[in-house]
Amino acid sequence: MTQSNGKKNINLTLKVWRQVGPNVKGRLETYQANNISTDMSFLEMLDVVNEELIINHRDPIAFDHDCREGICGMCGAVVNGRAHGPEKGTTLCQLHMRHFSDRDTVVIEPWRSRAFKIIKDLVVDRSALDVIIQAGGYISVSAGGTPDANVIPVPQEAAEKAMDAAACIGCGACVAACPNASAMLFVGAKVSHLALLPQGVPEAARRVLKMVQKMDECGFGNCTNETECEAVCPKEISITNIARLNREYIKAGFL
């Protein structure tokens, strides 16, 4: 049905990963998503499917989401083989149905990685990313007693680069896309954000060593320069951050 303004409704076949719990076998199940407005977001399309499932006394598809504007990092699924779907620099919640065509088949799977256990359907446990930050992804200052904010000038370029790295939303798409399930882009972004700022320098060596060690302990794989992570990152975090991570790591080893 095409409306006067060019917007239309489409019908899709979904193949969705259903898995009741972490230790249960999952499988792809097929659903019809009918009469989907191309103005809907991908998650709104799933809402529609779920409403119908609930009304028919069937279990709705579990998926994580919160802000629905691409900033909280809560949503994410592999859509037709690509983390967060076909649009570059776009989280799943910001992906709109106008990027699909009538009668498309859409395969929807959870992030898969040794370090991310499946909780239910598309929902995975990404707490390993928090554990890496806890290992050292901070500057050790307590509240109070800090100097005036303008005491330490930060060159604009350094601040901008730090901001580029700090834009990471911690969604885990980089890990899901990597053939080795490596978290190097995630760790590289945090190490870069803090190492690029003068405030982060005193702890730089300690930070990078501890974070990398924790990353290995958590079961993330090695980086073999596949660059899949950069390709799917919804915030387009550059792999130069991995190079910086490696440099920081080597530098720290020599201290």
Added chain:
Amino acid sequence: MQLDSKVPGGPLSEKWDKHLFDLKLVNPANKRKFEIIVVGTGLAGGSASATLAELGYNVKTFCIQDSPRRAHSIAAQGGINAAKNYSNDGDSVWRLFYDTVKGGDYRSREANVYRLAQVSNNIIDQCVAQGVPFAREYGGLLANRSFGGAQVSRTFYARGQTGQQLLIGAYSALSRQIAAGKVKMFTRRDMLDLVLVNGKARGIVTRNLVNGNIETHAADAVVLATGGYGNTFYLSTNAMASNVSAAYSAYKKGAFFANPCYTQIHPTCIPVHGTYQSKLTLMSESLRNDGRVWVPKNPGDKRLPSQISESERDYYLENKYPSFGNLVPRDVASRNAKLQCDQGKGVGETGLAVYLDFKDAIQRDGKDVIAKKYGNLFQMYEKITADNPYETPMMIYPAVHYTMGGLWVDYNLMSTIPGLFVLGEANFSDHGANRLGASALMQGLADGYFIIPYTIGGYLAGTKLEKVSTDDAGFKATAEDVEARIKKLLSIGGKRTVDDFHRQLGNIMWEYCGMARSAKGLTKAKDLIAELRAEFWENVLVSGSGNQFNQSLEKAGHVADFIEFGKLMVLDALARKESCGGHFNEDYQTEENEAKRDDESFCHVAAWEYAGDENEPNFQKEALNFENVTLTQRSYK
């Protein structure tokens, strides 16, 4: 119970220092003997958890999301205010205080606001030390920009992601304390009730969202930092998990709820596109610096904007408010958009939108200049709507954005329940009837980094706290209540989904308790909500069971509370027989359709005390005394 704000005596500028000196201290070695529960990891809860742990307290922190880094604060775009006067344009603590009190339409507490302005500068220092990458000038010093409601440039920002960067700062401080073993972090937990022992807040009941377990947690004090209640309206700019349940459960346990009718409606959001829309997206209000707002002069004119000539357009803000034009405050801009649409002049498919047109700005300054200023916003708009704002005017409409009301707290941020403290958007304290841009982030961090760490010490040191354990009868009984309600929700097996009820509630609230209210509409809303509530408990369909990951059940609990809370908002709106800030009551307006305050009768905080499900709540006033500013009527003509 008589409300006591506990505002210290003495001159305004000395109150906080004096109070800090008067507060009892917990000796450093004793701090580790106290347990504190913090619910929420947004700017308020994240900063509070980290700071309390740094001081030596044992902290247990809870959040709904899978990580504390994902709290709704992450979505804030524009910036955070502080009275640094780095721009040398005459800013000061006093000016920030004054702007905030005036912006709040003289319905906030002077002493709290002054303290907020005082600690604002410490926040920026703190965040920079943590590594928050604020925007900088070429010389390496911090950059500022201006924001609505102020004539000075005092807003610090990190591109369009200020909330994200500040939250990552608080989250990193929190992570450091988790690693140190001082904070025990509980993610994917939904707080469903508060536990009182001998009248004091001593714990909470949560549902583990992964396995459905009902868990009880005990502590010496409980801090709620669970955010605002904008999602009562179903559609808002709030994150999907934002809810009122934690605060509402505290209200039902005796914490007074203050000014629930004060909600902020932001004028520049992307309009609703269909019934299945799940949330609304904010477009920064900075767009109104260059965009011109208009509608067709003729109602029902459905031609494309390019086909409507200049003489057939009504630039209604410029015409009605010649001196402020498109830059009138948020509430005025929102209300006028509604007025136009009510007259049938709304545009777009639904007729619930107005144009925000950049054609003249592009002609004047060139596309490059406009792209530099708003490029990322234009891109975001295009991503969502598939329209290109360089070529065709944006369509915008107001949306619920922030809630000024919240649990009543005294100067120590303690609610009417001893030992229950409330921070951030969840309390009512600093923004009066209207919040200025870039002030919510400031308040959340002020509460968490610089106020609660001291005031909670005063409580703990000065209160006799009996030993409690989760095995006590009070905990067991509360957990049983929670379980009974879950069972009830699951057993109804009706015909309508939770979202369906939520959507209907949202329509009622938006229609009758939204941008323009009236005694007639509110009275109608009261009945409609009562009907909805009755139907919900007979006809809701919640899928699955209680002992599993079950998003339908999680939502059902929140919506059940939103429905009851909606009634409280309506009652408060009915009782406030004036217009002020975010509360515009059509029955009280000037001849020029502007909000008409009644300082004689309504210069007070309205606080509501729960009196049972079937009874109307009790009403109490906290009078507001303005000793340092003079109350004026706003005019933007």
